[in-house]
Amino acid sequence: xxxxxxxxxxxxxxxxxxxxxGGRSIFANVPVKNPRYPAFNDAGHxxxxxxxxxxxxxxxxxxxxxxxxxxxxxxxxxxxxxxRMTAPVASVFEFDSPAPRIEGKENVRLAxxxxxxxxxxxxxxDHARQKLTINKNARILYKAPLKNILGRSATDQPxxxxxxxxxxxxxxxxxxxxLALTQNxxxxxxxxxxxGNVVITSVDGLRLACDHLEITAARLRDKDPALTPLDKxxxxxxxxxxxxxxxxxxxxxxxxxVFPREDRITLTQNAVVTDTELKITAAGDPLVLHRxxxxxxxxTGRFILPPWQATGxxxxxxxAKLENTVITAGNFVMRExxxxxxxxxxxxxxxxxxxxxxxxCDHLVLAVTPQKQPAPDAPAPKIAPLQHFLAIGNVxxxxxxxxxxGGQAEILPNEDKIILTQNPVLIDHEASATAxxxxxxxxxxxxxxxxxxxxxxxxxPIKDLSANTPQGPAASPDIDTVVxxxxxxxxTTPDELSHAVFDGDVHLEGTNLDLACNHLTVDADPRKTGAxxxxxxxxxxxxxKLQTIASKILxxxxxxxxxxxxxxxxxxxxxxxxxxxEDRITLTENPVIIDRSNxxxxxxxSSEKLTLIRGEENIExxxxxxxxxxxxxxx
Numbered sequence: 001x002x003x004x005x006x007x008x009x010x011x012x013x014x015x016x017x018x019x020x021x022g023g024r025s026i027f028a029n030v031p032v033k034n035p036r037y038p039a040f041n042d043a044g045h046x047x048x049x050x051x052x053x054x055x056x057x058x059x060x061x062x063x064x065x066x067x068x069x070x071x072x073x074x075x076x077x078x079x080x081x082x083x084r085m086t087a088p089v090a091s092v093f094e095f096d097s098p099a100p101r102i103e104g105k106e107n108v109r110l111a112x113x114x115x116x117x118x119x120x121x122x123x124x125x126d127h128a129r130q131k132l133t134i135n136k137n138a139r140i141l142y143k144a145p146l147k148n149i150l151g152r153s154a155t156d157q158p159x160x161x162x163x164x165x166x167x168x169x170x171x172x173x174x175x176x177x178x179l180a181l182t183q184n185x186x187x188x189x190x191x192x193x194x195x196g197n198v199v200i201t202s203v204d205g206l207r208l209a210c211d212h213l214e215i216t217a218a219r220l221r222d223k224d225p226a227l228t229p230l231d232k233x234x235x236x237x238x239x240x241x242x243x244x245x246x247x248x249x250x251x252x253x254x255x256x257x258v259f260p261r262e263d264r265i266t267l268t269q270n271a272v273v274t275d276t277e278l279k280i281t282a283a284g285d286p287l288v289l290h291r292x293x294x295x296x297x298x299x300t301g302r303f304i305l306p307p308w309q310a311t312g313x314x315x316x317x318x319x320a321k322l323e324n325t326v327i328t329a330g331n332f333v334m335r336e337x338x339x340x341x342x343x344x345x346x347x348x349x350x351x352x353x354x355x356x357x358x359x360x361c362d363h364l365v366l367a368v369t370p371q372k373q374p375a376p377d378a379p380a381p382k383i384a385p386l387q388h389f390l391a392i393g394n395v396x397x398x399x400x401x402x403x404x405x406g407g408q409a410e411i412l413p414n415e416d417k418i419i420l421t422q423n424p425v426l427i428d429h430e431a432s433a434t435a436x437x438x439x440x441x442x443x444x445x446x447x448x449x450x451x452x453x454x455x456x457x458x459x460x461p462i463k464d465l466s467a468n469t470p471q472g473p474a475a476s477p478d479i480d481t482v483v484x485x486x487x488x489x490x491x492t493t494p495d496e497l498s499h500a501v502f503d504g505d506v507h508l509e510g511t512n513l514d515l516a517c518n519h520l521t522v523d524a525d526p527r528k529t530g531a532x533x534x535x536x537x538x539x540x541x542x543x544x545k546l547q548t549i550a551s552k553i554l555x556x557x558x559x560x561x562x563x564x565x566x567x568x569x570x571x572x573x574x575x576x577x578x579x580x581x582e583d584r585i586t587l588t589e590n591p592v593i594i595d596r597s598n599x600x601x602x603x604x605x606s607s608e609k610l611t612l613i614r615g616e617e618n619i620e621x622x623x624x625x626x627x628x629x630x631x632x633x634x635x
Contacts, residue, residue, distance in 0.1 A: 028159040047075040063092045085110040099128030117141040129181040138179030142172040144232040163439040167203040188219040209238025248277040263291040277370040294336035303327040325354040341367045362393030386413045401430040418442040434458045451488035462510045481510040498524045517559025583614035604631045
C-alpha cells in the first residue's frame with residue numbers, strides 16, 4: 001500500500017495541504033476532490049483502487065473519504081472487478097501499511113462478483129483479514145439457491161399458502177442484527193457469522209430463524225466447475241432457538257448443522273420435526289435429515305401421530321376421549337417411498353400409546369399417508385393418515401380388556417384390524433379367557449376375534465354336571481375348561497353378550513367332562529360378577545370365587561359327531577346343549593348314552609332326546625330304549 005500513500009501525498013502537496021515556515025512542515029485539514037488511490041502487487045498489476053468524491057486527511061494515519069468506492073481486482077492484469085464496496089462516508093486507517101482498515105457508521109454495500117451482496121450499518125473492513133464486520137441491520141444476499149434442504153419444498157404446498165417471493169430463483173437472503181464476513185482467498189470460501197434475529201429465506205419457501213448462524217460458502221468462480229449452484233453452500237451451523245420451515249415441514253432445535261453438499265442436516269439439542277402433511281411430530285437427539293431420499297434418522301426417538309382410529313368409527317368406550325398416538329424408540333429411520341407413503345422403522349425398546357391401546361415390541365414398521373392441506377370448503381379426508389403398523393419381536397399389546405403377546409402384530413387402522421402371528425397368546429379379562437393359535441385377527445368396530453389353526457382357549461371352570469358327582473373330600477377338583485379346534489370366531493353383540501364358535505376337530509375338556517365334536521358354540525355374559533341366576537347348590541364343588549366366574553358361561557352347544565365322557569358315562573349324538581346354570585345337558589339327533597357305573601353290566605340308553613341332570617342317576621326322555629349287557633364273567 002506504499003503506492004497508495006505516495007499517490008495521496010502527491011495529491012495533498014498539489015492542493016497545498018502541507019506548508020511550512022522556515023522549512024518546517026505543518027498539517028492543513030484541506031479536502032481533496034475526486035481522489036483515486038490505486039495499489040499494485042510486485043508484478044506491477046493493480047490489486048485495488050480507493051476512490052471517492054472527496055478525501056480529507058485527518059492525521060498521518062487516517063483519511064476520511066466521501067462517497068467511498070473500494071474495488072478489488074484479481075491482480076492478474078485484467079480489469080475484472082472481484083469485489084466492490086461503497087459507502088456514503090468512510091474512514092481509512094493505516095493507509096501507509098499493506099493492511100489498511102476502513103470503517104463507517106452509515107450504510108455500506110459490498111458486492112463480490114456474482115457471489116454475494118452485503119449491506120448494513122456501523123461497519124468495519126479489515127483488508128489484511130479480508131473481513132467485513134457489520135454491527136447493525138446486516139443483510140447478505142447469496143447469488144445461489146439453498147433449495148429444499150428439508151425434503152419438503154414449497155411446491156408441495158398449495159399456492160395459496162406460499163406468498164410470492166421477491167427473490168430470484170437463484171438467490172438466498174440472510175438478515176441479522178450483526179455480521180462478520182471473512183473471505184478466504186486460499187481455499188476460495190467465505191465465512192459469514194451472523195448474530196441476533198438471524199433469518200434465512202429462499203425463493204422456494206425456506207425460512208430459517210435462529211440466534212446465531214455460521215455459513216461457509218464456496219466462491220462462484222470455484223476451481224471445480226462441476227459444482228452445482230446448490231453446492232456453493234458447504235456448511236450452515238445454526239444455534240440458539242433454531243426454527244426451520246419449508247413446505248409442510250417445520251424443525252425446532254438448539255442446533256442445526258446443514259451440509260448441502262451431502263444433502264444432510266443434523267439436528268441436536270431437543271430437536272423436533274413436525275410434518276403437517278403426514279400429521280407427524282418426531283423428536284430425537286440427534287435427528288439426521290437426508291434430503292435426497294427424504295429420510296430422517298434419529299436416536300431416543302419420540303413420534304406423535306393422530307389418534308389411532310379409522311374415520312367414521314366410534315370408540316369402544318362411549319364418549320371416550322381420543323388420544324394422540326405416541327411412539328418411542330431407541331433408534332428410528334423414516335423414509336418417503338415412491339408409493340407415496342412414508343415408512344418408518346423403529347428399534348430398541350419400542351412403545352406405542354394410543355386411545356385404549358398400549359404396545360411394546362423390539363421392532364416396529366409403520367406407514368403413513370401424506371394428507372394434503374384441504375381447501376377451507378373441502379371435506380375432511382376420510383382415510384386416516386396411519387395406514388399400517390407391523391410390530392416384531394416380543395410383542396405385547398393391551399387394548400381395553402384384552403392383552404396379547406406374540407412374535408408379530410400387524411395393525412391396520414383404516415380397516416380397524418389387528419392380526420397377531422408367531423405364537424400369539426390372547427387374554428380377555430372380561431371373558432376370563434386365554435387363547436392361543438397360529439393366527440388371531442381382531443376387528444375393533446365389529447368387536448370380533450377370529451383364530452386359525454391350532455386353536456386352544458382356556459375358559460372358566462364349568463360345574464361338574466356328571467350324574468354321580470362325588471361330594472366332600474372325594475369331589476373331583478375343579479379345572480379350567482380347555483377347548484381346542486382348527487378355527488375360532490368370537491364376537492360381542494349389542495346386548496354385551498360374548499359368543500364363540502369353534503370349528504373343526506373340536507375338543508373340550510373340563511371337570512369330569514371330555515367332549516369332541518365338529519362344531520361348538522359358547523355363549524357367555526362377561527358382565528356377570530355376582531352370583532349365578534340360580535342359587536348355588538349346597539353341595540357345589542366350586543368355591544364361591546369360581547362360582548362367580550363359571551356363571552359367566554350361559555350355554556354350550558356341540559354339533560356334528562358329538563362324543564363325550566362323564567365319569568362312567570359315554571355319550572354320542574348329533575347335538576348336545578350344556579346349560580351350566582340349569583345343571584343339565586340335553587342331547588338330540590340320535591343320542592346314545594352308555595352307562596358303565598355298574599361293573600356287572602353295561603346299560604345303553606337311546607331316544608330322540610335325552611337329558612342328563614347333574615347329580616342324578618336318572619336320564620330324562622321320551623320313549624327311551626334301554627339295552628342291558630351283562631359284563632360279569634360267567635362261572
